[in-house]
Amino acid sequence: MAEYIERTDVLRIIDEVYGAGKVYHRVRNIPAADVAPIIRGTWDLLRHDKFSDVFQCSECGRKVSLTHGRDVLEQFPYCHCGAKMEDAPCPEHQP
Numbered sequence: 001m002a003e004y005i006e007r008t009d010v011l012r013i014i015d016e017v018y019g020a021g022k023v024y025h026r027v028r029n030i031p032a033a034d035v036a037p038i039i040r041g042t043w044d045l046l047r048h049d050k051f052s053d054v055f056q057c058s059e060c061g062r063k064v065s066l067t068h069g070r071d072v073l074e075q076f077p078y079c080h081c082g083a084k085m086e087d088a089p090c091p092e093h094q095p
């Protein structure tokens with residue numbers, strides 16, 4: 001999997017170590033990759049009753065409802081707002 005770093009950080013290090021020479025200019029001219037930052041969110045449990053569980057996106061407030069026994073992260077790994085959902089409480093272990 002590719003990793004992305006800030007060009008300005010690399011150029012600063014090259015400049016400190018080697019000066020603004022040929023390597024500096026070659027790195028500066030590499031075309032930028034088309035990447036976007038990942039928005040991370042969680043499914044917060046809003047309601048747990050004997051029929052269903054209702055979760056809410058921590059980033060946009062969207063609500064999803066699931067029947068018991070279904071894993072919200074498996075059903076909705078991403079919210080419609082684009083957030084990558086990384087955590088959700090287990091409804092069966094709520095007080």
Ligand SMILES: [Zn+2]
Nearest residue numbers: 057060079081
């Ligand atoms: Zn959302």
